[in-house]
Amino acid sequence: MKVEVIIRDKKKKITLPDNSRMKSLLEKINAKEEEYVFSRNGKIVLSDEKLKEGDKIKLFPVISGG
């Protein structure tokens, strides 16, 4: 399956095995869980969240100037 990932203003399509969870997506793009808050289709979720084809995932970086 494919999901769309948005970090800051950059968008990319990522291919994952069906029924993957957010955790696997983070691993795949080399993003550490503690460094991001993430949403799936506009809703904040935990890393156990199961993803579906066409999901829109947004990653909000935690580390940045206060």
Next chain:
Amino acid sequence: MIKVKCSLCNKKAVIELKYANKKLCEKHFTLFYEKRVRRTIVKNSMLRRKDKVAVGVSGGKDSLVLLYLLHKMRYNVEAVLIDEGIKGYRDKTIPYVEKLCKELNIPLHVFSFKEEYGKTLNETVKKRKRPACSYCGVFRRSLLNKAARRINADKLAIGHNLDDETQMILMNFTRSELLRLARAGPVVGIVEDDRFVQRIKPLRECSEKENVLYALLTGIKYSDVECPYAGEAFRSTVRECLNMMEEKHPGTKLGILHSFDKLLPILKEHFQEVGEVNACKVCGEPTSGEICKSCQMKKEIT
């Protein structure tokens, strides 16, 4: 499909707080977060109801969350923004501050390096003898104090979070800068001198991640543009180290902060200089020496 439930209700959890052994939904996280900030303020006697509070804002998540929350708690707040004149950075973050201030009807005061020191940070670093952040830090601090005084504020609130605080503690501890440690803490500048506006840190027990989540849940739009001047390398090492410890041993950061708080009275007794506060011979600002740090640095770059 299994959903991870909030520890307090049946709703879906949006964050896991390992250090508190809790998973919380949107509503319960928001309540938990606000309660903690309120507790930090009360526990450290940071604010009185009649205080006028200058909130140092940058446009980033921490300072905007702080502004929003103090306003929500019905404190009398005004925003102060220091424009260092960093191209491609500050000009991008200012609109976020303007937007929130307008929405909440909070007065915003902008003070710039250019106006106060005759040079933007970009111009300053052309002649620099130290990393850009050293100048910036000293100028900012001095200007924030001036700004707060100019708007007749009783307190100056800054958005330092749990990560900033624990990094600062560990860095100073590692370098044996105990005098600096003795000067830090939840409320800074207890010196009875009306040229100093007391600085308070209401978000010091909230992690960066919690601040991001709170901003997203309350709809605060913030800038996450990073400053082009790379921060101190040692800080990144300390940050990584703390994050690793926190992950393996949840509660590490709060533990460090609370231990520091308990040590603070002892540190103050042993290390804080008792000398009186002088007026800087150049600019008149308060200083422990003859010429304030900010004027010494200004001299370096002219």
